[in-house]
Amino acid sequence: MNPTDTSPRAQVIARLLHPRSIAVVGASADLAKINGRPLKHLIDKGFGGRILPVNPKYREIAGLACFADIASLPDGVDMAVVAVPAREVVASVEALGARGVPAAVVFSSGFGEMGEAGRALEQRLADTARRAGVLLCGPNCLGFINAFENVYATFSQYADGETGPGPIAFVTQSGAFGTAIAALVRQRGLGLGYFINTGNEADLQFAELMLAVVEDPRIRVAAGYLEGLTDGDGLVRLAQRCRELGKPLVLTKVGRMASGARAAASHTGALAVEDAVFDAVIRQHGVLRARNEEQMLDMLEALAQPRVCEGFGLGIATQSGGAGVMMADRAEEVGLAVPELSAATQQRLAAVMPAFGAAGNPVDVTGQFVARPELLRESVVTLLDDPQVHMGIVWLQLMTAHVDKLVGIFEEIQARTTKPFFVCWVAAPAAALQRLRALGIVVYGAGERAVEAAAALARHHAGRRRPPQALERSAPAAAPAGAADHQGMLPSVQAAAWLQAAGVPMAPVVLAHDADAAVAAWRYFGAPVALKVESPDIAHKTEVGGVLLRLDDEAAVRAGVATLRANAARHAPQARIDGVLVQPMAAGHVELVVGVQRDPVFGMVVMVGSGGVLVEVLKDVAFRRAPFGVDEGLAMLAELRMGAVLDGVRGQPAVDRRAIAQLLADLSRWAAATPRLAELDLNPVRIGADGPVAVDCVMVLRDPPA
Template sequence: MTPTTAPGALHSLFSPRSIALVGASERSAWSNTAHKNLVDFGFTGRILPVNRKGDAVYGRPAATSLRALGEAVDLALLMVPQAAVEDVLDEAREAGIRNAVVLASGYAETGAAGQALQERLRAKALEAGIHLIGPNCVGFVNYVRRTPVFTITPPLPILPGSLAVISQSGAVGTLTHQYAHKQGIGLSHIVTTGNEAVIDVGRVIGHMADDPDTRSIAVFIEAVRDVASFRAGAERARAAGKPVVVLKIGRSAATAKSAQAHTGALVGDDRVFDAVCQSLNILRVDSIEEMVVTAELIARTGVLRGDGVGFSSISGGICEILGDRAESVGLHLPEPSPATVQRLQAALPDFGTPHNPLDTTGAIILDPKLMGETTRILLEEPRFDLLGVAFDVPISQQQERSYSRPGLEAIQQAAGAGGIPALILSHTAQSLTDHARGTVEALGLHYFPCGLELAVPAIGRAVAWSRAMRETQARPAAAPQPAAPAERTEGERALLQALGRCGVPVIPQALARNAQEAATAAAACGCPVAIKIASPDIAHKTEVGGVALNIATPEAAAAACDAMLAAVARQAPGARIDGVVVSPMRAPGVELLVGVRSDPLWGPVLALGLGGVWVEILKDTQLRLLPATEDDVLDMLGRLKGRALLDGYRGAPAVDRRAVARAVVAIAQAALALGPQLDTLEINPLRAGPDGAEALDALAVWKD
């Protein structure tokens, strides 16, 4: 029996009203911490200790087993040695318990023997219909319901919030938890999934997507163990308008080795995971700090209506820092409209100059209300969709200035009446002290004490995520898959013909078996022509003398054919030779590479970049999961480092990007139509110009 993935299926797991502490003992640090957490959080449900001796513990009577409880509790926390886990799981099944958390280690993270034990544990849980978290985890906390099933002490005081943290690593989850607390960021949940024998990260993301108390989701992963589950969870979060911010290791070979030792997980191709993030509108970050700040910031802003960002500060130097940092992360800082400039000129002292970022000047020290007035004006600027105000909340009574509290009150009063999100940003990285937290809570500030270095890039990600959310709603679905070719193709000519039948624009080609046929084909095409060897056994034709370009006359085509057949016979004596292919030469254009490769985890992946020799030199490519739409391809083209070449660099005509997008989608659809045995399809080059796009060369590699 497989536990259901339907919405609400994990509700009793994460919101239990009765908890059995299996292995409860006052001599166990895990047990003591778990019980103390329940007490400190004020858990109002029932706590039922279980230990083999039946000794009373924590002033509560203990049952000798889950069977002896005589009732089905909502959840069992298994704090027993690995050797006892399976027996306790059998007891849970007999007692009708359908949720369990397993702390014990010694499973897949230890190698093949541990993997076998984990598979047996998984089979038992699935057969019993038990939603199992772990093994090798430290549990979870539901902050909103004040339910800690957690064997590490969480930071206090309790700060319920709307950010869900999910981590495959218990230590990273705890560190993430602690950093969020220092920033004054409350959590809805923290969930450590460990080895994910049954409940994986994707299942938890899906649950948080449906959870009304959660507005954003931060995830640390070492590897995606269930691709379908992860994708489904991310799609549910996107449909719910909740950002998923992921910190995934695996960018280096050294990391891949440590992940194998730590969790027994295999780290997939890192660039493919970037493509996964692009396809699912997941934000990928590189640190715990970036993950927490980005997820919380978007939880407070939601989907922005546009890309325009405004900033203000009481310091001209800080405004310059804001401008430089914004440009480095690609933020659009529009200048205020003439009407707004006029209002600001009336509000600011004579030496103030309205710009974005806006320097409100040191006049704020004498007149703190000026901060509120300028904030109100900026919030009404139609070109702005978010406003960031650089202003510190004092961390102690000693650091309070005469303008601090009045200035913050004025900002907040203006923000409360504004039509766009307004965020207050500390100038440098700080922790939220008790004094600062009191100010933030009393005034209801959207304050980020992380500093501009973290806050500005987080705003950039919020803008990018919002844009993708808006585009997703307006974007058409991917085209239906075309009919598959009748049989597997062999050789470039047959492959190009098959692609043509699937709607891919391909260059005309004629097969010539000898010099006379080559001359006739050249005359029919109209010289100049290109001649290439036709052989199902030769993938790289130039290496064996199998390509001749700019053949000017039919007579030259005949001579080139004879020379090519002789050269290839010498260089590749065992290759089957069908003759040569004659095609018309094309005017110069931008050469693109279009490839589709079957990733062992994620399936077909589309690659698009500059082709010809540039793909080897620049390695400038973008990846996306298939299926893809024309808008997806246009987005990929816009992200290429060499995109200026598409727009008519140094007087060259601009490429018809929409025609390129149509051709690339047709190639991607053709790759899907070629079937699951296709490993790689590569078009290099796809010639792009103002007159459209055309495949000049093609190569297919099959899995067997």
């Protein structure tokens, strides 16, 4: 199924998801039980391939020949469902490998989710599967559904009802929450093409499975529910592939807050990703994040409809001025425009609704359209015709007595425009919902939710229009002499020179070994200088009284050198002192903090934040995965709440955002090519008329984890 990946592993994943024969190991004759339900669903839903129950207790189950053991299975079985007690799973997987069955879905629980012993058993299972050549989905999972081919390798309650197929592929790490979301998809009249629960992910992980199904041309939207993530590269590859395919990827991930993260850690074996980094990286790669299951469903409804949204302009027509205000407010909050209408549009609207004079956006059509349906129809069509309007929302309520009339109006509007529009019908009669959905018209029950979904649609199509990031990781940057295998903090002068060579503007700095050298450096710079103690053992110089500012005569410089050595001797008596750094005072009225961290999930991540006290108090920071270009750097600056300071407050001049973005981009490219970088702080980076300059730099090198 996956034209981009023809590896043997990809071919096995294809056999797993599109099997022509399925063994059910541990099959029960009680079709209501976990180990009986897959048989029931496969039969009831009409799976066209072979179903091969395995259980020594039976000769036959539900009319199917039952095999005594795995060894007795015929040749060419594509995959097995394993539904035996935890203690028997390893042996079953070993036997499957021996019999040549290349893939298994393991329902059994009692692994990584059950403490130390469970984790050890899961490790043994993973090792066994690898050795035996069996690909695993699970353990501790509900299995999966491929609704196109009636593959029900699952015991999820979701399979009990109507199950599609439809244009959405849904992959979930949680069984219970995933079932809930699948059921909500059904309630909304949408359909799932695939439902996959990855469970403990001992082998196959979320991104790899999603990557396999998103290629299916019948899939238009990818949706995922995450609790933890270890394979950041996989997720980024998935996001990039979705983007190439033009298919939106919507993710919900729990664990935003400290307390939540704690609970997640006790719930899954996965390493909790720092949420701010996760959030930044997925947005960087065009993923839409839904904050909860309701928002996910709202987004899926908007994204599953086929119309393209060419911009961020939202036209709103309502039956209530207040609802219009509420939606316009929300639109502004989520980054949509509610544009003023052109003079031509206003004239047309005034002609439709003469009583209301100049008509703006939102358009208040009032309740009069009940008597005169053309009022609603013509005003919405006119609104959508405006060149600044790229999509529309029509708000109305109740109208139990007018469902026929209104459905007819919306059908006409649908035919007369190619722009996407949503109906928001509060307290809608059930018949109205059903009939509009049957016409392919998206309906919401609340105004703010409709607006949020519209924003998701606009963002998705804006992402499609943006040229993809063509950044190749550069070849690993040559480390300067001594840094190639250095462990720990690199001396400042060496670190600064390396960054300067990579294009990062660094304040000039000289390492003086004694007072004479410091005075010579001050004379060389010909300007007030800062003195800073330099030691491989001191990362935070100010904490040991190791920084003196604005020295501008010989006596002060000499005294300063003595002071720094005395302070270091008092506050850090064990520290080796390399000397004193001499640096001209940096100009610039704006201060930022820039840094790089090697994230355990996503690798090198660049951060920029407000400088000074604020970075600690407000946590006003933006992240991006390295490498990235200048546009992403600009986007990072736009995310800062302190961004207005860059444009000049209290009479200060604006600074050059592009120059800062260039610094961020250059730094990101260097970081991505420097795998031994563990941490980097440029704090502060000062920005004045001459652009940004990094004043201080702490760089820590360490071999990356294997």
